[in-house]
Amino acid sequence: MTTGCNRLHLSVVGDRVGWIWRDNHRIEPLASLCHSSRYTGSAAFTTFGSFPPSDTRRPSAFPQICDSSLDIEPLKSTMCDPFFEMDSESGADEPPNKRPSQMFFSLDDMLTLDMSVVADYPLTPTTYQQNLCLDATIEDRATLSDDDEEDEAKTANICIHASKAVTISQEAGQRGPKGSEELNFPYNTRPITEDYTVSEEIIGVGESGKVMACYDKNDGTKYALKVLRDGPKARREVHLHYLVCNHKNVVSIMDIYENTFGGVKCLLVVMEFAEGGDLLGRFEQQGSKPYPEEKVSEIMTEIGAAVMYLHDMNIAHRDIKLENILCTSKNDEECVYKLGDFGFAKRPERNHLMESPCCTPFYAPPEVLSRERYDKSCDMWSLGVAIYILLSGYPPFYSYHGKPLSPGMQERIKSGLYAFPNEDWDCIKDTTKDEIRHLLITDPSNRTSIYNFMKSSFITGRPSMCIPSNGSDSGLSEAESPLPPLILDGSDDEQPLSIRMPVSRKTEATMSARTFVKPVTKAPRLHSIQEEVNWALDVMRLGGQDYTETFMDTAGSSLFNRRTAWHQ
Numbered sequence: 001m002t003t004g005c006n007r008l009h010l011s012v013v014g015d016r017v018g019w020i021w022r023d024n025h026r027i028e029p030l031a032s033l034c035h036s037s038r039y040t041g042s043a044a045f046t047t048f049g050s051f052p053p054s055d056t057r058r059p060s061a062f063p064q065i066c067d068s069s070l071d072i073e074p075l076k077s078t079m080c081d082p083f084f085e086m087d088s089e090s091g092a093d094e095p096p097n098k099r100p101s102q103m104f105f106s107l108d109d110m111l112t113l114d115m116s117v118v119a120d121y122p123l124t125p126t127t128y129q130q131n132l133c134l135d136a137t138i139e140d141r142a143t144l145s146d147d148d149e150e151d152e153a154k155t156a157n158i159c160i161h162a163s164k165a166v167t168i169s170q171e172a173g174q175r176g177p178k179g180s181e182e183l184n185f186p187y188n189t190r191p192i193t194e195d196y197t198v199s200e201e202i203i204g205v206g207e208s209g210k211v212m213a214c215y216d217k218n219d220g221t222k223y224a225l226k227v228l229r230d231g232p233k234a235r236r237e238v239h240l241h242y243l244v245c246n247h248k249n250v251v252s253i254m255d256i257y258e259n260t261f262g263g264v265k266c267l268l269v270v271m272e273f274a275e276g277g278d279l280l281g282r283f284e285q286q287g288s289k290p291y292p293e294e295k296v297s298e299i300m301t302e303i304g305a306a307v308m309y310l311h312d313m314n315i316a317h318r319d320i321k322l323e324n325i326l327c328t329s330k331n332d333e334e335c336v337y338k339l340g341d342f343g344f345a346k347r348p349e350r351n352h353l354m355e356s357p358c359c360t361p362f363y364a365p366p367e368v369l370s371r372e373r374y375d376k377s378c379d380m381w382s383l384g385v386a387i388y389i390l391l392s393g394y395p396p397f398y399s400y401h402g403k404p405l406s407p408g409m410q411e412r413i414k415s416g417l418y419a420f421p422n423e424d425w426d427c428i429k430d431t432t433k434d435e436i437r438h439l440l441i442t443d444p445s446n447r448t449s450i451y452n453f454m455k456s457s458f459i460t461g462r463p464s465m466c467i468p469s470n471g472s473d474s475g476l477s478e479a480e481s482p483l484p485p486l487i488l489d490g491s492d493d494e495q496p497l498s499i500r501m502p503v504s505r506k507t508e509a510t511m512s513a514r515t516f517v518k519p520v521t522k523a524p525r526l527h528s529i530q531e532e533v534n535w536a537l538d539v540m541r542l543g544g545q546d547y548t549e550t551f552m553d554t555a556g557s558s559l560f561n562r563r564t565a566w567h568q
């Protein structure tokens with residue numbers, strides 16, 4: 001069934017060789033494997049093609065269209081290169097069973113895969129996902145003593161993924177627009193309505209429009225549909241999302257379409273539908289009451305895994321916030337948390353820092369506000385803010401007047417001035433607060449990395465739940481609970497204090513929070529020429545419905561009231 005692979009190159013997107021998934025789902029760079037001589041074993045390369053849901057030939061699983069094995073013992077450090085070339089003259093019937101012939105650095109190149117290996121496969125997919133996956137069972141010889149030799153070798157499964165950035169559309173020859181050769185992903189050019197019924201149901205609202213429900217015409221499965229006006233920014237979003245969407249904590253992309261409505265070219269991204277909605281919605285639904293540490297730790301273990309995957313691929317998400325964490329189920333037990341919305345994601349060139357302002361103000365790190373150049377560590381700051389919010393119900397930095405971003409708030413962010421007020425934080429473990437402190441370090445070079453974060457006790461130690469002590473005996477030092485200094489640095493914050501809790505949809509909707517750091521131009525109205533998606537597109541791009549402003553203070557939040565009283 002297998003066709004021999006003549007040449008396979010396994011490479012990475014970014015500056016790592018690949019990603020090793022162990023059974024505990026931690027990811028380690030391949031370099032660790034390479035430098036270790038403990039591992040021996042065999043591996044099988046498989047290449048995959050993706051079948052759009054509408055493809056009637058779609059098998060239940062990805063076809064294995066190329067299979068060959070190799071010894072990987074011992075992978076010497078000299079081989080620890082982002083490219084992993086293997087010559088395998090023969091197919092599965094006669095596995096090459098030899099070491100990779102060579103590995104070499106070529107950071108700028110992308111995965112090269114001789115597509116002839118799939119040409120004869122009977123179920124050749126019409127849209128290649130072109131991921132390359134190395135599945136291997138590794139024997140850990142180092143753990144075996146002489147006496148143990150008879151014992152079964154300890155094994156670990158690894159899977160190294162690499163993505164090939166190519167555009168192969170179902171209609172052959174479709175390419176991205178000029179100048180965007182790098183921003184590639186497979187897409188269909190036939191009307192989406194051939195495969196999906198686009199519904200009027202609005203799943204969510206974001207800066208770039210509305211996310212609608214759509215249904216697979218074959219089996220009725222519900223998906224989320226995001227429509228983007230085609231352009232370099234949209235292509236970058238889809239490209240980067242596509243590169244990482246196979247991770248279990250990243251929202252999956254099912255299909256991508258390039259359709260034109262009324263002369264406006266759009267990218268339509270069909271994503272898995274996260275039934276539980278976004279985390280902010282869930283958090284607000286239960287009154288923005290703080291989550292137990294244990295639960296926050298669980299959520300962050302999953303989202304941290306996604307961020308580590310991204311950072312391993314040298315991709316910064318740059319917009320981590322509760323709204324962009326999606327929940328696959330309404331049931332906490334079954335829920336998987338997934339990172340979505342790659343609208344601000346960026347893959348900086350190696351050793352280059354990013355400059356463009358991004359992020360949502362509450363989550364924006366000092367270096368972004370200062371318009372300094374920054375790197376992936378901006379995601380760590382945002383994770384710190386998200387953890388703080390989930391544990392307390394309010395953000396560490398906010399304008400005292402309910403503005404999305406005030407001079408005072410900006411100053412507090414830049415100086416890293418925030419507090420862990422006793423009344424809300426007395427039952428939170430010191431180690432958890434320490435982890436937040438490590439994430440909210442103003443100097444990005446000193447801020448904790450995703451790798452250290454994933455090793456922290458907050459993630460590995462599963463902090464236990466504790467019973468609030470009514471604030472009378474906080475057990476915290478004075479330094480733990482100061483009022484945040486009020487920096488009266490502008491008319492904005494010189495007014496008498498009255499807080500509006502900013503963790504509200506209001507910021508996303510009418511206050512256009514992002515405009516303070518990133519001016520947003522609304523896309524002009526799109527006119528669909530297809531009846532079925534006409535209404536959907538209308539409301540999607542322009543906001544066909546008014547928002548209801550929800551202020552925390554008018555919502556009768558007890559937390560808000562406590563915080564207001566505390567400040568006053």
Ligand SMILES: Nc1ncnc2c1ncn2[C@@H]1O[C@H](COP(=O)(O)OP(=O)(O)OP(=O)(O)O)[C@@H](O)[C@H]1O
Nearest residue numbers: 204205206207208209211224272273274278323341
């Ligand atoms: N796959 C999905 N399943 C369920 N809900 C989703 C899905 N994708 C998005 N949503 C909902 O739609 C909202 C907006 O989606 P998304 O963040 O992708 O749009 P956006 O316009 O880029 O938003 P932002 O304002 O954050 O830039 C999300 O906050 C979420 O509530």
